[in-house]
Amino acid sequence: MDALRKAPLRGVTLEPGADLLGFRAAVRRLVAAEIPPQRVIWSANSEGELLGDAAPATENASAIALPRAVAALIPIVVCHRDPQRYALLYTLIWRVVRGERALLEVASDPVVHRLELMAKSVRRDLHKMHAFVRFRRTEDPDGGERYVAWFEPEHFILEATADFFVERFRGMVWSILSPLGSLHWDRQSLRIGPPARKSDAPDDDAFEAAWRAYYESTFNPARTNPEAMRAHMPKKYWKNLPETQAIPELIRGAPDRVREMIEREASVPLKRDPQKAVAAMAKQAPRSLDALNALIAASEPLTPGADRAVLGEGPMRPAIAFVGEQPGDEEEKAGRPFIGPAGQLLDRALGEAGIARDESYLTNAVKHFKYELRGKKRLHKRPDPGEVKRYRWWLMKELDFVQPRLVVALGATAALALTGKPVAVTRQRGPASFGDWPGFVTVHPSYLLRLPDEAARAEAYAAFVADLRRAAELAA
Numbered sequence: 001m002d003a004l005r006k007a008p009l010r011g012v013t014l015e016p017g018a019d020l021l022g023f024r025a026a027v028r029r030l031v032a033a034e035i036p037p038q039r040v041i042w043s044a045n046s047e048g049e050l051l052g053d054a055a056p057a058t059e060n061a062s063a064i065a066l067p068r069a070v071a072a073l074i075p076i077v078v079c080h081r082d083p084q085r086y087a088l089l090y091t092l093i094w095r096v097v098r099g100e101r102a103l104l105e106v107a108s109d110p111v112v113h114r115l116e117l118m119a120k121s122v123r124r125d126l127h128k129m130h131a132f133v134r135f136r137r138t139e140d141p142d143g144g145e146r147y148v149a150w151f152e153p154e155h156f157i158l159e160a161t162a163d164f165f166v167e168r169f170r171g172m173v174w175s176i177l178s179p180l181g182s183l184h185w186d187r188q189s190l191r192i193g194p195p196a197r198k199s200d201a202p203d204d205d206a207f208e209a210a211w212r213a214y215y216e217s218t219f220n221p222a223r224t225n226p227e228a229m230r231a232h233m234p235k236k237y238w239k240n241l242p243e244t245q246a247i248p249e250l251i252r253g254a255p256d257r258v259r260e261m262i263e264r265e266a267s268v269p270l271k272r273d274p275q276k277a278v279a280a281m282a283k284q285a286p287r288s289l290d291a292l293n294a295l296i297a298a299s300e301p302l303t304p305g306a307d308r309a310v311l312g313e314g315p316m317r318p319a320i321a322f323v324g325e326q327p328g329d330e331e332e333k334a335g336r337p338f339i340g341p342a343g344q345l346l347d348r349a350l351g352e353a354g355i356a357r358d359e360s361y362l363t364n365a366v367k368h369f370k371y372e373l374r375g376k377k378r379l380h381k382r383p384d385p386g387e388v389k390r391y392r393w394w395l396m397k398e399l400d401f402v403q404p405r406l407v408v409a410l411g412a413t414a415a416l417a418l419t420g421k422p423v424a425v426t427r428q429r430g431p432a433s434f435g436d437w438p439g440f441v442t443v444h445p446s447y448l449l450r451l452p453d454e455a456a457r458a459e460a461y462a463a464f465v466a467d468l469r470r471a472a473e474l475a476a
Helices: 020-032 068-077 085-097 110-132 158-168 207-218 226-232 235-240 242-265 274-283 289-298 329-334 341-353 385-402 412-419 445-450 454-475
Strands: 010-014 040-044 136-139 145-150 174-178 181-185 190-193 320-324 361-364 371-374 377-380 406-410 430-434 437-442
Touching (some): 020 068, 040 085, 158 181, 158 190, 158 341, 341 454, 406 412, 437 454
Parallel strands (some): 010 040, 320 361
Antiparallel strands (some): 371 377
């Protein structure tokens, strides 16, 4: 113990931001040299060098065996902006390797408590970045299309979130700019760039008016709760989100819109007879996709227990329209189709098949999330044929407005909705006819996620990508 107290004071200088590799290398050397936390001073390059040697020069310092929970916590906390993050992490590691293997389970320990708060803050920042990044279309100097977004993270999370955006927008050329750094993707490789200014990002683009109209059409005035809105979408993010420009007027107009909905209730008896409700909506004869979406968004669900409708998204007259089964839990919360695990897998497959998601139209046969509640979890429950039939009018009217060249049915429920009869996907996989549209039948990406065997998943995924490539050829 006396030897540890007399250990030389060490200064460790890391790169600015989240220097995970530098931190790990320094920790290995410090532990190998038995330098206790109180004898280490941590700093970043931008703050200047400290105390001579950056770290003890112990050759071939080996990796440290840490409990899984500790190893998982380190890359999260390294992203935090608190200058004390490295010192706290090294204190945790030092105590763990010297016998306190279950230290992370002691929530009342001051070091553990501070690190858990840091991790929670970083995870929240990651979630907000995933939810609130908005791309705007620009042109590169060579005339190529590029999508640029501006985001102001609280912590050093750009590199940690890069894989999410690459997987989701693999087929786009994009840049995410921030005061802490930037990400640039060219469909093949990711480049990490220097900090940027907000003036480097475009203020708006031609798509934003349509996006605001879509957002307004999905707004349910009967569920207006400004406090809940601010909890899910903190006001500091509003200045960078195009849809938030509409929020004040939507809130002011909510009482009038609710009164209009109540007055229409008698003519659209959704809860009493869903089939008559669909017939009543058909009589209203919407003349545009926006009008149809507004009608769907204002209507009560045709499946029990669901909350809000999740509408289709994408351009008019696309090469391909993809039709899935129904939105999931994440899709309903965000109000967008195909953003959960199955949607992320679909994005990856589309990228490998050479299909740009933003140039395709994505929707579902059933517009509401049907689920079974188990404890606090909402588990997907497959819609029955009667429910699919009731939603069929909406889907067919939607496709009438969108006018795709080819319609791809993702799974049996989508095929049932498009053909009006049961379809065995494994036997009828391939080109099909969906009334006025050339069609193609393949599996739903969620089917791939349910396969228990890794080899079977890889084989099924390859077949799915091959289906998408074939569909793209038919739509060309």
